[in-house]
Amino acid sequence: MASIELDRVSKRFRTSVALDEVSLRVASGETVAIIGPSGAGKTVLLRLIAGVEDPSRGSIAIDGADMADVAPERRGIGMAFQNFALFPHMTAFDNIASPLTAREASPDEVRRGVESVAKLLKIERVLDHYPRALSNGQKQRTALARALAASPAILLLDDPLRNVDAKLRFEMRLEFERLLSEQGATTLYVTQDYREAMALGDRIAVMDEGRFIQVGTPETVYFEPASTDVARQFGDPTINLMAAAPDSDASGDFAAIGGVRFGLPSGAVAAAKGRDCLVGMRPEALNFEDDASGAFAVEAVTPLNEKIVTLVAGSDGTELLVSRPSHEAPRRPGEKVSLRIAARDALLFARDDGTRIDVGAARIGS
Amino acid sequence: MSAATLVLDRVDKIYNVGGARPVHAVRAMSLELSPGEIGALLGSSGCGKTSTLRMVAGFEEVTHGSIALAGRPIQAEPPARRNVAMAFEGYSLYPPLTVRDNIAFALKSQRIDAAQVERRVAEVAALLEIEDILGRHPSSLSGGQQQRAGLARALVRDAALHLLDEPMGQLEPRLRAVLRGRLKHYIKERGLTVVLVTHDQTEANALADRIAVMEDGELQQFATPATLRDRPANRFVGAFIGEPPMNLLPAEARAEGQGVVFDLSRDARLSYAPGEVTAPVRDVVLERGRVIIGVRPHAIRLSDAGFSARIVANQWIGDQSHVAASFSGGSVVVVQHERVAARSGERIGLAVEARDLHVFDADSGVAVAHGEAPA
């Protein structure tokens, strides 16, 4: 087990800054999911920790020991690459065995080590295959087995499910939970899929343009996103963000959207301080109410796997997405509906810089 | 020329005919697409969908069978004479031409007047959000931009049939979601007949009127997305359509009074009181005995009335909980729209309502019943 400390780590390339003063502490045994668009610096960060590239500035420490002069092979790290990076001239067995042979294990230990991790990942049958004879899923598992084989104290997983199909991705995501907890390693899990990040991360670090824009538990990131950028990355379909000026009257704080009043958490108007705002409403937080005189008209109804996504439009053309479980009766296009949202589920963002305005209504733990 | 009917009649594709190891890539493929219909060929890699498309386009010879477009057999014609427009999966833009000239190429060679070409290029460029790159050359474009330019080049043409091979595979997920809706609107507005090849069922569902599910060179089912979801023809289609996939559980069906019991294992069972399972379904199911039960993950209810299972993984992703649970007869995946509080290792009870059951024959995998009606 090992902790990782990143202290103001920067990485510059000739024409660009990949990482800009990134700091993070990962506790021993913790899994941190790193999410962000491509080019955000996620992979560079893993490479720096693995030691295959050097930071331009800042320090990386593992278990308190500075890694500046420690070669990658001496850092006790297992890494799975996004493109698998299997050794094409070696069988799956030899691929998985490579971390063990490096540690001068006896042939017997190597065989036992490879077989146990292969069993865990259900690839016992293809151990004598070369990578080119493996399916994408098997390649992915082989790459993962190789990273796990020597039971490293630190696991770096670079979007390991990116290149496998949706079905396998789902299965592997469920499997990873058990795998990671059994390994007990300190894990950094890079992904672009918010589901993987929420499902596997003890904490989530949201990256953009070489910086962390929010680090927190899945609940925090989902319910109290630091900015509209974070809010948009989590959830499918993505959050509705509507320009509105918070207002209040005797019945409380509210925002007028599509010509309709939506209740806001009390204190919203005070917190907004008259700034232009965006009101964020997650599609699944919106409920339909049967109302023949409703202000919204159903425009399109799309079944999306286990849910039904409905696009509705207000009288002024404002469009909102509503997501409901697929066992609820679908709405019909053209139908008039009204919408309701619990006040605490409405988020408030500053319109100019996209940061969330803290209204003080605790969502988490309630 | 306007959109036309496409008919594939018992089409076979065998590679390496007469060679040491002939490969039967497509077997007895028959389907009919009406003018203005969008059909999707959906399947995993190697299922024969791309071979089928290439035979329609004319890049592969048809081994047996016939392909007709607007009633005219085309399988012997060279690609250029088939009046078919195609968007390729890889990038296939002409490198020396700008994106604008690439898109306009076919129109200009048809001697359509310049003003009209200009208008149509602008229209399709706006649709695919590539107006800003019209003046650039393909080599300076990203993969996603090249793919959209290639798609635009195919869509802008007047052809009897448009073939789209994984047209959005290179695009960012967000853009893909936006373009799907617009693309369908554009196609429907012009009444184009389209064959779409994809491995992404969300894309097939969003775009296609009917989907041909292929596996191992054979057509499994050709039907609307709703039919594929609600009445899959066999266990392959059942498991293939839907994300996360349908749970398939081997079971023994037996009568219990007027009710039905499915034994999933020695100590796990789903029992239905008289009337819960309709009489016709009860008859066909009992006649089979050994069956495979298909249940979609969201159709499983957490209830102590059913069988008991141990939670292996419980993942909350904001608006849903995804739960994997194992029991004596195998494992199941459950999707709940509320957050499930139970932790890994704890036991939960699982139940399925009769109307959510899909029953398949244990040997052939052919559907026996769906919910309240026999297949």
Added chain:
Amino acid sequence: MQHQSTFERVLRGVLIALVLVFFMFPIVWILLMSFQTNEQILRIPPSLLFEPTLENYRALITGRLETHAGTLDIRFMQNLWNSLILSVFSVALALVLGVPAAYAFARFRFRLGEDIAFTLLSFRFAPPLLVLLPLTLYFQDLGLSDTYVGLVWVYQLICLPLILWIVRGYFEDMSPDIEHAYRTAGHGWLTTFRRISIPLTAPGIAAAGLLAFIFAWNNFIFALVLASADKQPVTVGALAFVTASGIQYGQIAAAIVLSITPTLALALYAQRYLVEGLSLGAVKG
């Protein structure tokens, strides 16, 4: 491509035959000549029917050339041996120097890196005669002229740029992640270079080596100027067949056949390495 009329098929066949005849004819004719005496060769009109003789080969192997003007000693076998030594050692040295250099150019960006690489390539642009005069003078001072070492050194002008530039491309095509994966698995950089980088670029290295070998083998001008008779390769040695009493076509033909045999054998042997795409399936897709 599948939609061909009979006419197209016939036309294609005819064109292929024409090209084949054009390229293969000289080689076949030389092979035939090597089994004929000078008189048979010079007969007009030439005939495809003749009584084959091994006389030419025997003369080459024994080193005694009988002509009308008398007997002439030729050192063809020595020349062949020289060619072999020079080519093998030149390529071996170029591989030892060039492969690590190619790796460095492919993987690391360093000051003047591109300039150095280009300078090495530019050796191939300079006409050899331009450098030969100063080289001869230097070599005489250094005592390198007319030595194998000196020739192998000069041959680096031919072999090194080839190997460097071809192998560099192969290293660049190989994903660095594969090396990184081996490093993080716990192996040092040298082991990684030996076990991963070299085996994965083996087809490229083989191709570059083969090409360098052919160029070295066919070199004429360096050896002509810098080597005396006992260090001469076959390319220069062949001049001996132009004798006072005429040109010995039969022996020349036999000498050509013998001298292309090693390169041909090597090319056939290396073919499987050249074709084999080891890198397939290494990464996704």
